[in-house]
Amino acid sequence: xxxxxxxxxxxxxxxxxxxxxxxxxxxxxxxxxxxxxELRCGRCEVTICPRCMIHAPGGIRCPDCAQLRRPVMYExxxxxxxxxxxxALFGAVALGAVSALLLxxxxxxxxxxxxIALLGGAGAATLLxxxxxxxxNRKRGRALxxxxxxxxxxxxxxxxxxxxxxxxxxxxxSGMIFAVIGAIVAWNRLA
Numbered sequence: 001x002x003x004x005x006x007x008x009x010x011x012x013x014x015x016x017x018x019x020x021x022x023x024x025x026x027x028x029x030x031x032x033x034x035x036x037x038e039l040r041c042g043r044c045e046v047t048i049c050p051r052c053m054i055h056a057p058g059g060i061r062c063p064d065c066a067q068l069r070r071p072v073m074y075e076x077x078x079x080x081x082x083x084x085x086x087x088a089l090f091g092a093v094a095l096g097a098v099s100a101l102l103l104x105x106x107x108x109x110x111x112x113x114x115x116i117a118l119l120g121g122a123g124a125a126t127l128l129x130x131x132x133x134x135x136x137n138r139k140r141g142r143a144l145x146x147x148x149x150x151x152x153x154x155x156x157x158x159x160x161x162x163x164x165x166x167x168x169x170x171x172x173x174s175g176m177i178f179a180v181i182g183a184i185v186a187w188n189r190l191a
Contacts, residue, residue, distance in 0.1 A: 030062070041065055074141045083135040084144055088151035091128045095151075096158025099124070099178060105163050107171040117174035121182035125152060128182075129189035140190055148186035153179045 029035040029049035037049040042059035054066040103120055106113065128148050136144065156179035160166050168175075 092154035095155035100162040117177040121178040125182040125185035149183035152182035
């Protein structure tokens, strides 16, 4: 049996005989043998399926070639935690003392006092985040965010203790604004 395309100079295709089906090689995922796929890793050419493919800067990769790991800026050692903890403690004490003088606790503050609390909280958080940057070599992460937010809430509480107005803890709106805005700014700067 001769294919008509071969006589015309074209490459002959597979010839199907009447009781025989064409068998095509169907590739399967290396990690999920029951999943048919045409995808291949851009580096090692291993077949992968959509469940195990990883979009990397160099194209689609298998999990072995992608080698996903945390960026270096999020890897903190014990010395980073200790230095950041010391800065958080010093920052809480310093900010608490200074804010007790500049932002006295009152149960009902005016608009100017609320604006000072808002700007003061943002400024204090920026200073604290910058100090964290200096002592940790610009490291980032959830632990640093929690330390900075905790330091700002501790500063707001220490502000009440230093001024002798601890009974105003739930009515001091300017202190709450200072702490909440400061925590938000510090959280975002250390993300």
